[in-house]
Amino acid sequence: MALIVQKFGGTSVGTVERIEAVADKIIGFRERGDDIVVVVSAMSGETNRLTALAKDIMEYPTPREMDVLLSTGEQVTIALLSMALEKRGFGARSFTGGQVKILTCETHTKARIREIDGSRIHAQLEQGNVVVVAGFQGVDEHGSITTLGRGGSDTTAVALAAALDADECQIYTDVKGVYTTDPRVVEDAKLLSSITFEEMLELASLGAKVLQIRAVEFAGKYKVPLRVLSSFEEGPGTLISLEGEEKMEDPTIAGIAFERDEAKLTMAGVPDVPGVAYQVIGPVSAAGIEVDVIVQNAAEDGTNDITFTVKRSESDRAKKILDGLLPSLKAREVLLDKKIGKVSVVGVGMRSHAGVASKTFKALADENINIQIITTSEIKISVVIEEKYLELAVRALHSAFDLGDPEYGKEEDA
Numbered sequence: 001m002a003l004i005v006q007k008f009g010g011t012s013v014g015t016v017e018r019i020e021a022v023a024d025k026i027i028g029f030r031e032r033g034d035d036i037v038v039v040v041s042a043m044s045g046e047t048n049r050l051t052a053l054a055k056d057i058m059e060y061p062t063p064r065e066m067d068v069l070l071s072t073g074e075q076v077t078i079a080l081l082s083m084a085l086e087k088r089g090f091g092a093r094s095f096t097g098g099q100v101k102i103l104t105c106e107t108h109t110k111a112r113i114r115e116i117d118g119s120r121i122h123a124q125l126e127q128g129n130v131v132v133v134a135g136f137q138g139v140d141e142h143g144s145i146t147t148l149g150r151g152g153s154d155t156t157a158v159a160l161a162a163a164l165d166a167d168e169c170q171i172y173t174d175v176k177g178v179y180t181t182d183p184r185v186v187e188d189a190k191l192l193s194s195i196t197f198e199e200m201l202e203l204a205s206l207g208a209k210v211l212q213i214r215a216v217e218f219a220g221k222y223k224v225p226l227r228v229l230s231s232f233e234e235g236p237g238t239l240i241s242l243e244g245e246e247k248m249e250d251p252t253i254a255g256i257a258f259e260r261d262e263a264k265l266t267m268a269g270v271p272d273v274p275g276v277a278y279q280v281i282g283p284v285s286a287a288g289i290e291v292d293v294i295v296q297n298a299a300e301d302g303t304n305d306i307t308f309t310v311k312r313s314e315s316d317r318a319k320k321i322l323d324g325l326l327p328s329l330k331a332r333e334v335l336l337d338k339k340i341g342k343v344s345v346v347g348v349g350m351r352s353h354a355g356v357a358s359k360t361f362k363a364l365a366d367e368n369i370n371i372q373i374i375t376t377s378e379i380k381i382s383v384v385i386e387e388k389y390l391e392l393a394v395r396a397l398h399s400a401f402d403l404g405d406p407e408y409g410k411e412e413d414a
Contacts, residue, residue, distance in 0.1 A: 007157035014044030042073025063108035074134035102138035110149035151212025177238030252349035263315035269332025363400035
C-alpha cells in the first residue's frame with residue numbers, strides 16, 4: 001500500500017464526463033489498497049471566464065479580490081469530483097486550500113507556500129476516504145485567500161506530497177509523459193521512462209510545457225518522486241527523480257527544448273567602460289522584464305555591442321527603455337529582432353561526455369543554419385537562430401543525437 005498524491009489539470013476535469021472518468025481512475029488505485037490525495041484545477045476555461053467577469057467590472061481589479069474570485073473555480077471541481085466518488089460508493093472529502101491550512105506568504109496572485117498542516121488529511125485517510133484538495137490556493141496568516149500563480153496546482157500537489165511524505169506525486173496531463181522533444185515537431189520523438197530533476201528543470205525553463213518550473217524545483221528540493229502521465233491513455237508515463245537512480249535513456253542527452261516567444265535586442269556602440277552592462281540591463285530588469293541570453297562584443301574603436309534576449313511580448317517595452325537610455329549612454333542605436341528562436345540540447349551526461357558542442361554545431365551547419373548567440377551550462381547548450389529555421393534545427397539535433405523512438409512506425413508496418 002502506498003500514499004499517492006495525484007493532480008488533474010483543467011483539461012482532465014473539463015467536463016462532467018471527464019470528472020467521472022477521473023473518479024474511475026482514482027477508484028482503480030483505491031481498490032489496489034493505496035491511499036489517495038487528489039489535487040485538482042478549475043475546469044478548463046473557468047479561470048478565463050472568471051477573469052473576464054472581473055474585467056467587465058473593473059479594468060485593474062485588486063489582487064486580493066482576484067484571488068477570492070479565481071479560487072472559486074477549484075472549489076467547484078473538488079465538490080463535483082467528491083460527488084462522483086461518493087456515487088461510486090467510495091468515501092471522499094473535499095477541502096479548499098484554507099481548510100487544509102496551506103499557509104502562504106501575503107503576496108496575492110503569486111503567493112509562495114510556507115507551511116502545510118497535514119493532520120486533517122491524515123485523519124481522513126485513516127477513515128478510508130479519498131481526500132480531494134483545491135489546487136492553486138492557500139491562505140495567509142491573516143486568513144485571506146491567496147493563489148499561487150501560474151502552475152499553482154502542480155505546486156500544490158508536489159508541496160502536499162512533500163508534507164505528507166507521499167511515495168509518489170503523479171501529475172496527469174493531456175500527454176503521455178515527457179518526450180525527447182515536442183512530438184508535434186518531430187514525429188518519432190521518444191517517450192522517456194525517466195529523467196532527472198535537473199534535466200526536467202532545464203527543459204521546463206527552456207520551453208518544454210509539460211510541467212511548471214516551480215513544481216519541479218519543489219520536487220527536487222524535497223526529493224519527491226514525480227511522475228507525468230496521461231489522463232486519457234494508460235501507460236507508465238515518465239518518472240522524474242534523483243540523478244543517482246538508474247536511467248534507461250541515452251546517457252548523454254535527455255532532450256531538445258525550444259522556445260518561439262523570443263526577441264533579440266542590441267544596444268550598439270556603447271562606450272567600453274566599467275559598469276556599462278549594468279547601465280543597459282539594470283533598467284530593463286527593474287521594469288520587471290526577464291532577460292535571458294546576454295552577449296557583449298567589444299570593437300576596436302573602444303565601443304561595445306550589448307545583445308540580449310527577452311520574451312517577444314516584452315520586447316517593445318524593453319526597446320522603449322533602451323531608446324530612452326541612448327543619450328545618457330552615448331550609444332549609437334537600438335536594434336530589435338522579433339524573428340528569432342532558441343533551441344537547447346539538455347542532458348546530465350554532458351558532464352562526462354565530450355563532443356556534445358561540436359556535434360550540435362555540426363548538425364546546424366549541415367543544414368546551413370546560422371547561430372547568432374550561444375550560451376552554455378553544465379548540462380545544456382542553447383543557441384539563438386532565425387525563427388524560420390527553428391523546427392528544422394530541432395529535427396536536425398534530434399536526429400544527430402539519435403533520440404528517435406526505435407519503435408516508431410513498426411505498428412504501422414505490421
